[in-house]
């Protein structure tokens with residue numbers, strides 16, 4: 001076994017050298033001297049070798065000693081760790097902003113180093129550059145503002161966007177995340193300050209999906225704000241006017257979409273944190289015309305569905321039992337409705353009966369249980385409103401506590417944006433759940449808006465629960481060496497893979513089939529053993545791995561729906577002939593890397609899987625020809641081609657030699 005594993009590890013290193021992204025080719029730069037030092041994409045700070053200092057007119061502009069990338073990395077981490085130490089005991093928000101500032105300064109100065117430290121320390125840094133700290137940054141954006149990042153299109157730019165889009169310096173853009181700032185996490189309307197969300201999401205695209213940071217574009221569409229406090233804030237940086245509505249609003253987004261796809265026809269646009277009415281309206285308006293998706297509706301739905309299927313497995317039941325799970329969803333907004341729609345589709349596929357698929361789902365909003373008797377029932381919520389006779393005796397508008405007590409749900413899932421709404425009484429009522437392992441999903445963000453904390457959930461609902469939250473919480477010490485596992489049910493496990501898979505497929509639309517493939521991939525990622533322990537999602541340390549898997553699943557779905565038009569030098573025919581594969585983008589040189597020596601741990605996982613396959617081939621007496629690059633080895637390798645293809649397209653942060661061209 002050792003030899004086989006060793007063999008696979010060694011062959012991986014051969015292959016990864018062949019496709020290596022870790023040894024960079026030269027990078028053309030059209031600037032010289034101080035302009036290079038002030039461009040975070042090219043800047044290496046003190047890391048410029050002497051030859052480059054001479055070639056690029058940098059001699060004298062830097063202190064004489066050359067500091068290697070690794071030394072710079074260590075120095076940054078040292079500063080970060082000492083900041084952590086020095087701020088111990090300070091208020092949480094103060095510490096969170098201090099950490100964000102130090103990372104943001106590096107981002108503004110040296111992108112290569114920034115993304116490397118982010119990728120290698122994703123577990124520590126994701127909560128700083130993404131949820132929950134990003135919420136705090138948005139709330140304080142106008143005061144924190146030092147440098148712009150991304151593009152800002154405002155209602156005043158009407159008629160100008162087609163030319164404005166050419167102000168963006170990059171020739172090619174692959175991923176755009178856009179918000180209008182109207183529903184930032186659970187924090188409400190933050191107007192122009194919502195730009196922090198696209199920036200944070202795109203950082204996750206770089207870290208998790210390996211999207212080239214030169215090809216990302218965060219966008220703020222400023223159509224005003226209805227947040228009175230911001231309108232009165234003298235530092236507020238956005239338009240001081242109420243939000244545009246109706247056709248006026250839509251005409252601004254229409255113009256933006258036309259401008260973007262006119263310049264970059266192959267870009268993908270992710271809509272993020274739009275208030276519900278515009279989230280649904282824009283999704284419907286654009287999804288058949290452009291390559292776009294709404295992450296809050298569609299990404300969240302896939303992540304929640306994967307978690308819901310995980311809870312069925314955690315109970316030791318077959319997946320088909322999902323149709324019998326009673327699920328109470330609290331929050332009938334873009335996220336809650338997206339989750340229910342996908343859950344109903346899953347039940348329909350399992351049972352073949354769409355009529356009764358929503359039977360076991362109960363939907364609650366700020367006015368309580370939603371039934372067909374609801375006055376002014378929102379058409380988007382109507383398919384999930386209970387008919388009289390299906391309510392188990394509960395009336396229209398029944399409270400959350402009444403619903404939980406009566407329904408005894410298997411799952412209580414919050415997407416309400418209301419912190420603490422899963423009160424002690426509600427959690428205690430989950431003791432009576434009909435499930436052997438009740439699940440509590442407090443998915444609202446950021447931390448203070450979570451429906452309950454992890455500690456409260458385990459304390460009041462019992463130690464036997466499965467728990468997931470949108471923002472990270474520490475695992476809970478249950479005493480006697482037992483641990484209450486906390487899962488992070490956040491759409492970050494899907495959106496980078498949805499974007500990456502779509503990009504590499506060259507599909508012009510993102511279909512339900514592609515989204516379903518992404519959700520199924522995440523749902524099947526965890527082993528039975530892990531799920532039984534209450535682990536529904538991978539650790540964030542494995543985000544690059546899961547993203548590659550999700551990306552490949554999305555790509556395969558696009559191919560099977562005949563939507564894949566290819567990407568770069570990979571045409572649709574080549575894509576069609578790729579089969580399932582596993583990624584290997586680990587840069588560790590260890591023979592058997594561990595999660596410590598290889599943060600993404602890919603080579604380790606791949607070696608294990610490869611060795612298992614090889615053992616099977618050996619035991620079936622088929623493994624004659626797998627030497628170096630024999631035909632049979634090639635045959636075996638072709639199973640891996642899709643992920644390999646995905647992997648090859650993943651950017652990895654290392655300094656490239658710079659070559660000046662006028």
Ligand SMILES: NC(=O)c1ccc[n+]([C@@H]2O[C@H](COP(=O)([O-])OP(=O)(O)OC[C@H]3O[C@@H](n4cnc5c(N)ncnc54)[C@H](O)[C@@H]3O)[C@@H](O)[C@H]2O)c1
Pocket residue numbers: 183184185186187275276296300303330331332333334335336364365366367368414415416417418421443444445446449469470471489490491492
């Ligand atoms: N974990 C994730 O990946 C993820 C993804 C998307 C959204 N979210 C979070 O979900 C929350 C909601 O997002 P959204 O886009 O659906 O917002 P939304 O504004 O569209 O919907 C909020 C819903 O909550 C309901 N609500 C408000 N107060 C309530 C109360 N007291 N009791 C019951 N329901 C109540 C509203 O009636 C509305 O139906 C936000 O906090 C957001 O950060 C998390």
Ligand SMILES: O=C(O)C[C@H](O)C(=O)O
Pocket residue numbers: 131184185186273295296444445470490491492
């Ligand atoms: O941004 C997140 O962390 C998840 C989600 O998109 C949200 O709006 O809360």
Ligand SMILES: [Mg+2]
Pocket residue numbers: 185272273295296
């Ligand atoms: Mg969001």
